[in-house]
Amino acid sequence: MAGIKVDCPKCGTRTEFSAANPWRPFCSARCKTNDLGAWASDSYVIAGAPLEDASSDAEPPPAARPAGRPS
Numbered sequence: 001m002a003g004i005k006v007d008c009p010k011c012g013t014r015t016e017f018s019a020a021n022p023w024r025p026f027c028s029a030r031c032k033t034n035d036l037g038a039w040a041s042d043s044y045v046i047a048g049a050p051l052e053d054a055s056s057d058a059e060p061p062p063a064a065r066p067a068g069r070p071s
C-alpha cells in the first residue's frame with residue numbers, strides 16, 4: 001500500500017498516504033490541526049444535514065466520523 005500520494009486537503013501539497021504519514025491525508029500536523037479547527041468552528045455546523053433521517057442503513061458521510069480515531 002506504499003507509494004500512494006494524495007493532495008493535502010488543506011494546502012494541496014502532494015503527500016504520501018500511508019501508515020508512515022500519521023497526518024494523512026494531510027501533509028503535516030499543522031494542516032490537520034488547522035482543518036479540524038475550521039470544522040469545529042463553523043463548517044461542520046453549516047454542513048449539518050438532517051441526521052434524523054437515519055432510517056436508511058447507509059454508511060454515515062465522512063463528516064460524521066470523528067477524525068483521528070482508529071475504528
Ligand SMILES: [Zn+2]
Pocket residue numbers: 008009010011012013026027028031
Ligand atoms: Zn498541507
